[in-house]
Amino acid sequence: MHVHEERCVGCAACMPFCPREAISVYGVAEIDRERCVGCGLCVAYCPNDAIEEG
Amino acid sequence: MRACVVGAGLGGLLAAANLAKEGFEVVVYEKLPYAGGRFTNMAYRGFQLSTGALHMIPHGEKGPLGRMLRSLSAEVEIIPSQPQAMFRIGGRDYEYEELPSIFPLRDRLKVAKIIAMLKLGRGAGSESYRSWLERQIKNEIVFKIADSFTGWSLSLSASEVPAGEVIAQTRNINKLGGPGIPAGGCGGVTQALVEVLESEGVRLLLKQRVETIRRKGGVFEVLAGEKESFELVVSNAGPKATAQLAGEILPAEYRRAVSRIRGAAGIKISVACKKPMLSHSGVLFTPEARRINGINEVTNAVPELAPHGEHLLMSHQRLAGGADVKREIELGLRDLRELFPEFKKYCRVLAVQVYRNSWPVNRAASGVHLPPATPVEGLYLVGDAVKPEGWMETDGIAAGVEEALRHIKASY
Numbered sequence: 001m002h003v004h005e006e007r008c009v010g011c012a013a014c015m016p017f018c019p020r021e022a023i024s025v026y027g028v029a030e031i032d033r034e035r036c037v038g039c040g041l042c043v044a045y046c047p048n049d050a051i052e053e054g
Numbered sequence: 055m056r057a058c059v060v061g062a063g064l065g066g067l068l069a070a071a072n073l074a075k076e077g078f079e080v081v082v083y084e085k086l087p088y089a090g091g092r093f094t095n096m097a098y099r100g101f102q103l104s105t106g107a108l109h110m111i112p113h114g115e116k117g118p119l120g121r122m123l124r125s126l127s128a129e130v131e132i133i134p135s136q137p138q139a140m141f142r143i144g145g146r147d148y149e150y151e152e153l154p155s156i157f158p159l160r161d162r163l164k165v166a167k168i169i170a171m172l173k174l175g176r177g178a179g180s181e182s183y184r185s186w187l188e189r190q191i192k193n194e195i196v197f198k199i200a201d202s203f204t205g206w207s208l209s210l211s212a213s214e215v216p217a218g219e220v221i222a223q224t225r226n227i228n229k230l231g232g233p234g235i236p237a238g239g240c241g242g243v244t245q246a247l248v249e250v251l252e253s254e255g256v257r258l259l260l261k262q263r264v265e266t267i268r269r270k271g272g273v274f275e276v277l278a279g280e281k282e283s284f285e286l287v288v289s290n291a292g293p294k295a296t297a298q299l300a301g302e303i304l305p306a307e308y309r310r311a312v313s314r315i316r317g318a319a320g321i322k323i324s325v326a327c328k329k330p331m332l333s334h335s336g337v338l339f340t341p342e343a344r345r346i347n348g349i350n351e352v353t354n355a356v357p358e359l360a361p362h363g364e365h366l367l368m369s370h371q372r373l374a375g376g377a378d379v380k381r382e383i384e385l386g387l388r389d390l391r392e393l394f395p396e397f398k399k400y401c402r403v404l405a406v407q408v409y410r411n412s413w414p415v416n417r418a419a420s421g422v423h424l425p426p427a428t429p430v431e432g433l434y435l436v437g438d439a440v441k442p443e444g445w446m447e448t449d450g451i452a453a454g455v456e457e458a459l460r461h462i463k464a465s466y
Contacts, residue, residue: 010379010408013105016098026406027379044087044261047105048412 001031001042007050014042014051055079055466058276058284060264060299063091064448065436066290067247068119068455071126074254076463078286082256083278085263089248091290092413092438093448095241100361103324103405104240106413108368109352109359110135110337111243112207112449113226114234119243119452128246131237133355135336138232141199142340142393157193164191172224178217186217198341205347205372206339207446209318209415216421222444235335235355264291267300267433274432286466288458290437292417293424300433308429315439318419319373319410321345323386327365328400330354343389345371345382367401379408420446426458431465434458 005028012025022035023042029051031042043051055078059070062084074080088094092106102109111119115132123130140147143156154165168190178186187200200212200220207223208215236242251258264278273283289296293312297304323346325331332338335355339348346369353365360366371386373379383406391397409415418424418439426434436458441450 007412009410009413010406011105011413012405012407013096013413015405016096016103027383027408047086047091 001036001038001040002052002054003029003031004050004052007048008046009048009050011047013047014045017041017045055286056081056282056284057286057288058083058274058282059288059290060267060276060296061085061091061290061437062089062258062260063290063437064093064244065438065440065451065455066091066288067244067251068122068126068452069288069290069434069436069458070256070258071128071247071250071254072122072455072459073286073288073462074251074256075126076459080251080254080256081282081284082251082258083262083264083276084258084260087261089258089260090241090244092409093240094244095239098404099326100364101324101326101366101404102239102241102359103407106407106409106415107240107448108322108350108370109239109356110233110235110350112233112447113230114232116230117226117449117452118445118456119449120234122452122456123243123246126247126250128243128250130242130246132234133237133335134231135233135235135334135350135355137334137336139337139339140334141202142338143195143199143342147338153199157195161191161193161196164193165196168196172221173228175221175225178221181217182213183215183217183220184211184213187212195341199339202339202341202343202347206337206370208420209320209370209372209409210419210421211372211374214419214421219421219443223446226444226449233337235352237356237358239352239356239359264299267303269303269430286432286434286462288434288436292437293435293439294417296428296435300430303430303433305429315418315422315424317410317414317439318416319375319408320415321371321373321379321382321386322407322409323369323383323390324404324407325367325369325390325401326360326404327351327367328363329396330365331367331394331396331401340389340393343393345385346389346393347371349393373408373410383408416441420450426454427461434462
């Protein structure tokens with residue numbers, strides 16, 4: 001998963017939906033690549049189209 | 055008659071429910087996998103956080119939202135905050151009525167006069183609330199109290215909001231009373247509205263993004279996966295996104311005006327507490343904090359928003375344009391640690407949420423009064439950019455929907 005920093009507002013709407021608790025948000029979302037399994041839920045739940053697969 | 059609602063935020067859900075009751079065949083398109091937009095819950099570690107708004111309705115069950123929910127038979131209890139608000143000044147908490155007493159005698163009368171003027175709703179031209187206050191008094195604490203109020207409720211400083219807007223809001227507070235907390239939080243309201251839509255036969259389509267809105271043969275052609283035709287389109291996507299979707303069917307001048315609308319930004323910090331940090335369910339305004347404007351602890355009214363025996367505290371602070379977001383967050387966290395000496399022992403931060411740009415506190419700052427009707431007949435706006443004067447937050451959204459419905463009923 002890749003976060004576009006210019007589109008991410010830091011609203012954390014993605015955070016609770018991550019089944020692996022791989023997302024931390026402090027002004028902008030960061031995804032822990034070690035924990036991420038690439039399920040793509042964060043992509044769907046982002047209101048700002050700021051997360052992309054890959 | 056077929057009506058299309060773009061976006062299932064609070065404004066879209068309210069509009070859809072009302073239009074269905076009026077006999078329209080309604081389809082709601084929502085790009086996200088959930089309804090409610092910035093006004094619903096997200097469960098996190100046993101706590102009910104929110105996607106945006108605080109779990110609070112400015113005028114409780116008596117305001118436009120409470121009234122509209124009742125008229126739609128949306129079943130949601132709204133528990134009045136008790137007391138409505140406290141102000142922490144010099145380490146002590148005061149009620150609104152007690153505020154004059156904290157000032158030295160020479161200012162006490164002036165503060166009492168300001169409170170009376172706010173109540174009577176007199177004496178403001180187009181000036182800002184800050185400069186209106188400066189004409190009445192020179193006292194830093196007064197300005198800080200004003201900033202904490204406008205920061206909490208509007209995510210603006212007192213110099214960014216017209217005095218007339220604040221006076222109209224104060225009039226509504228005096229008339230209808232202060233906030234209430236919906237049982238189930240923001241999500242309780244959203245869920246109740248989704249149930250109304252279901253019982254009215256409204257099609258609520260999630261993960262369905264509207265691509266374009268065009269006009270063809272006297273009807274609107276909405277492209278969202280497939281093309282569908284509607285006599286009426288109500289957009290909850292915000293004025294800028296709506297202008298993009300509708301493109302050339304809106305006059306260029308209107309699109310230019312919309313592109314210049316300024317929003318309001320803020321930061322919310324949600325905190326889990328092992329014991330209550332506040333003794334009440336109202337707002338604690340924090341005029342002397344570095345950044346935080348106010349705090350509430352909704353579990354004092356609705357314990358279900360936290361795991362058994364725990365509490366959910368939420369702070370809100372205005373985010374000024376161009377500010378360094380990470381530094382603003384740090385200052386907010388420092389405020390929390392200083393406001394509550396036991397913070398380190400009993401509290402842990404669950405989430406820091408920033409609302410700005412495409413996911414703001416408000417898509418139009420309070421004081422901007424964008425009408426729900428657009429220059430295109432049959433195309434309306436609802437949501438937090440369309441709040442009539444004097445109505446804030448979610449009550450502003452409901453009052454805007456009321457205004458849109460009055461127009462629609464008169465023309466259909």
